[in-house]
Amino acid sequence: MKSLKLIPLFMLFVLASCGSVRVNADYDKKVNFDQYKTYAYIKANIDKVEISDLDKKRILRSIDETMTAKGFTKSENPQMLVSIFTKESERVDVYNNNMWGMGFGWGWNPWWGMGMNTVSVTPEGTLFIDFFDAKTKDMIWQGEGSGYLTKNTDKKDARIKEFVAKILEQYPPVLKK
Template sequence: MKTLKFLSVFLLAVFLASCSSVRVNADYDKKTNFINYKTYAYLKSGIDKVEISDLDKKRILYSIDEVMATKGFTKSESPDVLISIFTKERERVDIYNNAGFGWGWGWGWNPWWGMGYSSVVTTPEGTLFIDIIDAKTKELVWQGEGSGYLTTNTDKKDARIKEFVSKILEQYPPK
C-alpha cells in the first residue's frame, strides 16, 4: 500500500514538472522588415478588453517592458509598433485510470479479488497572446502565443508571468 501511495505521489510530481514549461509558437508577416522597428507603445483599446485582473495586466505589461528594453526597444508617444495582448483560460483535466477487477488464488488456496483506481487531476491552463501591430498601417505583423499551467499563488505568479512573456518574446523579432 505504501508503494502505491509513493507511486501516485511520484507520478503526480512528474506530471506537474512536465507541465511547468511554457509552450510557445509565433507567426509573422514574412514581407515585414522588422529592422525598422525601434519603439513601441501599448494599444490601449486591446489591453482594456483583456478579461483578467488589472493586477495581472500590470504584471504582463511590466514583463513586456522588461523584455523589450533588453532587446533595445523603447516606449514612445509616436511608436513604430503597437503591442496588444489577449488571454484564454481553460481547465485541463487529466484522468488516470487503473480500473479493473481480478481474482485468483493466493498462498494456501485463499481467494482474493481487487479493484483498480482512477484519479482526476485538474490544472488551470492559460494562453497568452502578444500581438505586434505596425503603427502606421495598423496591420498585425507578429503574433506570439504561450500556453502553460497557471498559478494562483501570488508569490509565484510574478515569476510565472515573466516566464510566459520571456519565452514568447524570445521569438521576436523573427530571425
C-alpha cells in the same frame, strides 16, 4: 519491479509538463523586422482584456522588461504597437487505474486487486502578444503561450514573467533564407 522504477520517472514527466509554457508564434514573412526599434501599447485593446488590473500590470511590466533587454525602447512615437489578449480554460486530466482482478496461486491463496480513477482539474491560460506596424496598423507578429495558472499571489509574478519571456523568445523571428 521495473514498473515501480518507472513511476517516479512518469511523475517527474507529468510535473514537468504541467510547469512548462507551450509557445507558438506566427508572423508576416514579408516584413523586415530590423526596422522596428520602438514600441507602445494599444491602450484601447488592453483595457478590453478581461483580467484583473493587477495581472495586466504584471504582464505589461514583464513585456517592458523583456523588450528592454532585447534592445527595444518604449516611445510616444512608436514604430510598432503592442496588444495583448487572454483566454482561460480548465484542463481536465483523468488517470484511469481501474483494475479489478482475482487469482489463485499455489496453495489456493486468493488475491484481489482494485484500482482508482484520479481526476485532476487545473486552470490553464493562454496569453497572446500581438505586434502591429504603427503606420499601416497591420499585424506583423503574434506570439502565444499556454500553461497552468496559479492563484497564489506570491507565485503570480514569476509565472507571468515565465509566460512573457517564453513567448518573446520567439521575437524577432529568425528568417530562414
